[in-house]
Amino acid sequence: MTIGEAAGLALKAHGAVWVAAAAAYYKYGDRTDLFEKAVRGNRSARQSIRDSVASDLGKQLQPVVRNAAGVRSSLLDASGAYIEQSIDVTESEPFYQAIRDFVSTSAGALLDYRLILQATDRWRIWARRLSHCILALVAWETFMLAAAGLVLISADLTMTANQWFTIASFAPTAVAVLLLFVCLVVVHAKQGVIADVRERHDPEA
Secondary structure (H helix, E strand, O other): OEHHHHHHHHHHHHHHHHHHHHHHHHHHOOHHHHHHHHOOOHHHHHHHHHHHHHHHHHHHHHHHHHHHHOOEEEEEOOOOOEEEEEOOHHHOHHHHHHHHHHHHHHHHHHHHHHHHHHHHHHHHHHHHHHHHHHHHHHHHHHHHHHHHHHHHHHOOOOOEOOHHHHHHHOHHHHHHHHHHHHHHHHHHHHHHHHHHHHHHHOOOO
C-alpha cells in the first residue's frame, strides 16, 4: 500500500468516525440538556416518596403519642410526697414497636428513595465521562484528518507506506469508541433505574 492509498483510507475511515462522533456530541455532549431530559420528574418522584414515608410514619406514631399523652407516672420527691410526671414516649416499648412496624411497612419506599438518589448521582458521573469520551474522540479524529490531509499535500504519495503506522492510528479510535459505548450503556442503565422508581411512585410525572 502506497502512502497515498494509506492517507486516502485514513481520510475515509477517520472522516466517517468524525461525523459519527460529531453527531454523538450534538446529542450527548451537552450535559445540561441531557440531564434535564433524563431526570425530568425526579423532584416530584422524590417528593412523592417523602410524602408517603411521612404519612406512614405519622399513622404509626399517632396512636402511640395519643395514648401516651394521658399516661403519667408517680414519683417520690425529696420530701417523700408523690408527684406525677409525664413519661417519655420515645423510651416506651409501644414507640419502639411503632418504629419497627413503620420500617417493616415502608422499607420499599425507603429503599426506592435511596435508589433514586444513588442512580441520579451515578448518572451524573457517567454522563460527564460520556461527554468527555465523545469530545476526546472528536479531537482525535480532527487531528487524524488534519494529519492525513497534510500527508496528501506534502508527502510523496508513491512511496510504500508502513502498514503498522496506519493500523496504529486506529488504536486510539478503537479505545475511545469502546469507552464511549461503556459510558453509554451505564448512562442508559442508570436512567432506566430512575424511570422505574418514578413509575412506581409518580407515574404521571
